[in-house]
Amino acid sequence: MVDEQVVIIGAGMSGLAAGIRLAHFGKHVLIVEKHRIPGGLNSYYWRNGRRMDVGLHAVTNYVPVGRKQAPLPKLLSQLRLAREELDLCPQRWSEIRFPGCTLRFSNDIELLFSDVRDRFPGQVDRLRRLTQHVEAFDDKRLDVEPGSARQVLREYLSEPLLAEMILCPVMYYGCAREHDMEFVHFATTYKSIFCEGLARPRDGVQRFIGALVKRYKAAGGQLRLGDGVARLDVHGGRVRGVRLESGEELPCDLVFSCAGYYETMRLCSDVKEPPAAADLGRLSVIEAISILDRPPADFGLDAAVVFFNDAEQFPYACPSGPVETGSGVICCPNNFERHEDLPEGVIRSTALARYEDWAGLGDEEYARAKREWCERLSTRVESFAPGFREHVLDSDLFTPRTIHRFTGRLNGALYGAPQKLRDGRTRLDNLFICGTDQGLVGIVGALLSGIWMANLHVLARS
Ligand SMILES: Cc1cc2nc3c(=O)[nH]c(=O)nc-3n(C[C@H](O)[C@H](O)[C@H](O)COP(=O)(O)OP(=O)(O)OC[C@H]3O[C@@H](n4cnc5c(N)ncnc54)[C@H](O)[C@@H]3O)c2cc1C
Structure with a gap:
């Protein structure tokens, strides 16, 4: 068993966590990630010299030091991470x-x-x-x-x-x-x-990802960035080999995937039909990031996260147009403890969006739609933070199309397909799903899922 070769599709949070667990127990693990930066939905990019976090408002499941019977300390212990490495600041x-x-x-x-x-x-x-x-x-x-x-x-x-x-x-x-x-x-x-509760790593998501990658490599795991899995060769109910986009063929005994259930099934050599539209997730978002020359509290936004809705009923559904600003989430990193000295103010605002309206746009139309919706979302946020727009130094918007492009998630579906695979099993004996489509979402959820699936399908039988 020790010599089993495990391939993990995707360096999302759950793929990294599964990789760490398996590497700790002597498995030969290779994580193959399509993109050059690990982290999946929860990643970062650079713009005008600033690091912009993508999927981080807050880390859930925060408990203070000393509360041992909770998911966060268990997760840290399973991944052999010291709490200080994440430097979490409570809301x-x-x-x-x-x-x-x-x-x-x-x-x-x-x-x-x-x-x-x-x-x-x-x-x-x-x-x-x-x-x-x-x-x-x-x-x-x-x-x-x-x-x-x-x-x-x-x-x-x-x-x-x-x-x-x-x-x-x-x-x-x-x-x-x-x-x-x-x-x-x-x-x-x-x-x-x-x-x-909610917290935020003081240095943002890069620190979080950095700590996971460091642990994974220290345990002997290998990480291939910038090369996706193009095909899973399936015979006799098992994955027999993995073909990369670069053309390289890899042997494998076990495959874990955090790329999503339907997204993974599409890679299987014996699958000819696309998944039925009704089975796919439809809930996606746009997110605007505004960098300010002062903290959001100067405009009256002093909560860490504001969840808002304009009506008495909360209609959580895919909008009928590109974006629905009647409800949303506004996150202010400056309003977490020990964040007073952030050099700039930041407001992140999120609203539900519909992939189809963004997917087919030509480059110019897409750029125009981004400007328009960034403006409209800012107008909505201004009702909570009057005057903030005059203090914006830079802003960016990402859309369902961005989510699809950087994670491969069909429909840019933030939380994947509605039907989850709780035990992570697929119809193939040696292919398991972890993360979003196993059913645990969010940063901590995805990490827990990776640990859970690695323990259940490999370590428990070793
Ligand atoms: C705007 C936004 C805000 C969010 N805010 C928060 C928050 O505040 N708190 C929170 O806890 N969570 C938040 N989340 C959610 C959280 O980021 C995700 O739930 C979690 O990161 C999902 O992890 P995962 O491992 O399931 O998969 P993913 O992150 O989707 O990772 C899948 C990985 O697989 C890779 N991949 C796909 N196909 C292939 C292939 N063929 N070959 C190789 N690699 C492939 C992708 O590139 C990707 O890296 C947010 C997400 C978004 C988008």
């Missing part, structure tokens, strides 16, 4: 803003309970009971029954507006399905945001 507080009602939450859930007590008399004990139910729910089981999060919320909370407000951050940070969420995914994400 001060975040907000959920709906018309006429704002709820704050921090890494101490009592702040949420206290705001709920003030704004929704009679609901706080119900929310406490919901929280107990969620905390007692075993979301690590492989055989969970399907269940609707909205249904459970209705059972516990008698105030519909409160239910919608709770769903807003949970869906934005972890839901691949439109309109409703599998209860198991709701439970995982609710715990990760409200019962644990």
